[in-house]
Amino acid sequence: EERHKLSVQKLWTELKKNEDIYLSKYSGWYSVSDEAFYTEEEIEEKDGKKIAISSKSIVEWVDEESYFFRLSKWEKPLLDFYNKNPNFILPESRKNEVISFVKGGLKDLSVSRKSFSWGIKVPSNKDHVIYVWLDALTNYISALNYPNTNDKLYKSYWPATVHLIGKDILRFHAVYWPAFLLAADIAPPKRVYGHGWILSGEEKMSKSKGNILDPIEIV
Numbered sequence: 001e002e003r004h005k006l007s008v009q010k011l012w013t014e015l016k017k018n019e020d021i022y023l024s025k026y027s028g029w030y031s032v033s034d035e036a037f038y039t040e041e042e043i044e045e046k047d048g049k050k051i052a053i054s055s056k057s058i059v060e061w062v063d064e065e066s067y068f069f070r071l072s073k074w075e076k077p078l079l080d081f082y083n084k085n086p087n088f089i090l091p092e093s094r095k096n097e098v099i100s101f102v103k104g105g106l107k108d109l110s111v112s113r114k115s116f117s118w119g120i121k122v123p124s125n126k127d128h129v130i131y132v133w134l135d136a137l138t139n140y141i142s143a144l145n146y147p148n149t150n151d152k153l154y155k156s157y158w159p160a161t162v163h164l165i166g167k168d169i170l171r172f173h174a175v176y177w178p179a180f181l182l183a184a185d186i187a188p189p190k191r192v193y194g195h196g197w198i199l200s201g202e203e204k205m206s207k208s209k210g211n212i213l214d215p216i217e218i219v
Contacts, residue, residue: 007142008135009123014184015069016124023125026066026110029059033208035132036172037110055168056203067112067128074179075106081178087191089174094167094194098174109176137177141186160189168204170194 015021029038029050034057043050043059050059079102082088082095089095112128113119119129138146144158145151165173170192178188197204200211 003145004142005120007146008120008130008138010147011138011184012130013123018183020070020183021067024068027063030062031057031059033057064114066110068108069111071106071109071179075102077182078102078179090191090193094170098170102175133172133176159187162191162193163189164193167194167196
């Protein structure tokens with residue numbers, strides 16, 4: 001939707017204006033199916049391929065020009081935010097997991113891609129596409145007609161009472177999202193609740209793995 005494109009580009013513009021986005025070069029492991037970056041500690045080799053330990057998805061080495069969000073700058077503000085809002089992340093086990101991750105040190109986050117063309121263009125540089133998670137998370141406020149903060153929907157529903165999510169996207173919602181929002185002077189949601197997975201055998205039930213129950217078949 002056009003309103004979503006406008007919201008994403010407005011959020012990008014605010015982050016850039018506040019000097020939280022800069023142009024550099026990205027080198028690292030990236031999973032296309034997870035739409036996520038992984039460190040050396042988060043991957044392993046299996047059958048001659050590099051895979052993410054958590055999701056078992058194949059990761060590839062990416063080396064390209066990229067815009068970065070200054071996530072490292074938000075390490076202490078995030079910890080202060082968690083401390084002042086003890087119920088921001090629930091259950092307790094998820095909160096401990098997030099705090100431990102942030103205390104381990106945050107690195108600046110690559111927030112654009114040049115290797116493909118689908119997606120929302122960076123406003124000031126059409127050669128770059130905005131990283132899918134910066135785009136996707138903005139759905140919460142683009143649905144409320146941000147950047148029109150006087151809109152009835154925005155005034156009624158933001159900040160959201162709770163984001164109900166699966167544990168595999170906890171980092172995006174409890175670290176990256178509040179950092180983006182705080183950097184753009186937007187109030188974060190009041191709570192992020194991270195559920196566990198529905199298992200199929202010993203693995204997460206996943207459409208991409210095909211180990212699912214077909215609701216049509218069940219009906």
